Amino acid sequence: MDISSLSALILAIPAIPLSLYTCWSDLRGMRIPNGTVLMLAGAFVLLGPFVLPFDIYLWRLLQLAVVLVLGILFNAAGVMGAGDAKFIAAAAPYIALGDLRFLAALFTATVLAAFVTHRLAKHTPLRRLAPEWESWTRRRDFPMGLALGGTLSLYLLLGIAFGG
Known part of the structure; x- marks a missing residue:
């Protein structure tokens, strides 16, 4: 490995159980x-410094801060809920910046699947x-935490299975 x-x-x-709890709580x-x-x-x-090179760890923490500020702005503009914005910020350091295009596709598929499943x-x-x-x-409203938690869980599971 x-x-x-x-x-x-x-x-x-820790992230997958917390993400699944997020799905359940939002539902x-x-x-x-x-x-x-x-x-x-x-x-x-707590775990990042032990599993990532320190420079990458620091960049990932910066991602958290930047995404939190953007989330606050989007929430203030009425684009998303506060809980969604906070979850996205907390999930941001788990995502490699180079994976953003893949993450967008994964999130799109997860939102569609979650929405259809929820409505059915x-x-x-x-x-x-x-x-x-x-x-x-x-x-x-649609409980976006269902899709957000699902996306982070799937991303990490795919990273375990196919990490490069």
Whole structure:
């Protein structure tokens, strides 16, 4: 296993469960808890220096800061929710800058799959599995945390499998 796959594996250990919790929390209550986002960012801060060269680690931390500022601006403009903006910022250091084109394609596919799956479940008997979920009872919004958490999880799993 090379360093990229090993890095993805080590970073995935905390990131995937936190991402899946983000999916569940956004489906259930249409919110992404601050604690989850802080743990996701904190896991990178703590593990990053051990699995990445230090210069790359510092660049990835800069990505977090830049994406957080952009997320705050997008949230203020009404483009995205605050939880989505915070999750994207916390996930940013897990992504290699050179993978942005691939990430955009992965995110697009994940959003489409998540949206279709969510809407199908909402309008079928599957809804009875969790009838109280806010994402299909009281709100028309789509729980973007489902797609965001799914994208980060898939990205890390692909990094483990095919890291270069």
